[in-house]
Amino acid sequence: MRGILSVAAVAVFSSSALAGFTQVGKVPVGEHSQERILQTLYGGDFVRNETDFFNGTVTVRRVDDGMTSTPAMSMAFGTIGDTTDEVWAGSMFSIKAVAKFSLNTQNLSISDGVNTTALFGATGYGYDVTGSASYNATGKNVHFIRSGDSGTQSSIVADNLDGRDHMITYEVLGLNTNAKVWVMFWEDLDRSPSLAKNRTHSDYNDLVVEMRAVPVPLPAAVWAGGALVASTAVFGKRIRRMVGA
Structure with missing residues (x-):
């Protein structure tokens, strides 16, 4: 009886630990899983811990x-637990394509909700892929859009035709x-009744991109102006304190 309870407890723990994360399905034969892709990109033998991976040097979380509250994730300073990946504080x-396990065309764009800008079209298959771009989204909240001959999907779940996370x-x-x-x-396939049974709609390896973000340094004039304002404020406080003394 104790053994049965222990197994049940583990099952409940695992279920609660994975709550809030989109489930990844089986990967078709001949394609690579997320773990295998990460090992190819960053080397080493990654060990999985629930939803995260670690190879002794690199940690992938x-x-x-x-989440209940979903403000924009900071590209340059964000971390897990801050919010979701639907909208980003630019x-x-x-950004570049690093893997592609789909024969569908793969295009990546970025949108601030008003204007949409094409970043690149990924070509090739497996790890022999091309497609990259640089972009300055400073001061904007943006989201990403994948499009191609299989349809269009957004990082914003509510914008997707099947209402799923892609x-x-x-x-x-x-x-x-x-x-x-x-x-x-x-994931480049929408889930629908018309989708063939042999097609996978949740392997999440169709287009894999790596993004590297850095904060925009303030111009010297801005720093000087900020220092001047700060000095003036401090000086003003000193004057007021002297007058009030």
Whole structure:
């Protein structure tokens, strides 16, 4: 009886630990899983712990897919637990395709809700892929859009025709870089009754992109102006304190 209770407790724990994360389905034969893709990108033998991975040097942590409060995730300073990956508080960033396990065309764009800008079209298959861009989204809240001959999907779940999450994001720590690194795994098929039974709609390896974001440094004139304002404020306080003394 105690053994049965222990198994049940583990099952409940595992279920609660994965709550708030989109479930990844089976990967078709001949394609690579997210773990295998991460090992190819960053080397080493990754060990999985629930939704995260670690290879002894690099830690890859899953961003939440469902939270009660969902402000924009900071590209340059965000971390897991802050919010979801639907909307991003922009900065300067570079982004590139690092893997593609789909024969569908793959295009990536960015939108601030008013204007949409094409970033790149990914070509190739497996890890032999091309497609990259640099963009300055400083001061904007933006979201990502994947499009191609299989349809269009957004990082904003409510914008998707099937109402599903189509982008899974990981925060990558331990690399020798000053940039904030994220890896995004896209699913390019909408779930629908017309989808053939042999098609997978939740492997999340159709388009994989790596984004590296850095904060935009303030111009020297702005720093000087800020210092001047700060000095004036302090001086003003000193005058008021002297007058009131």
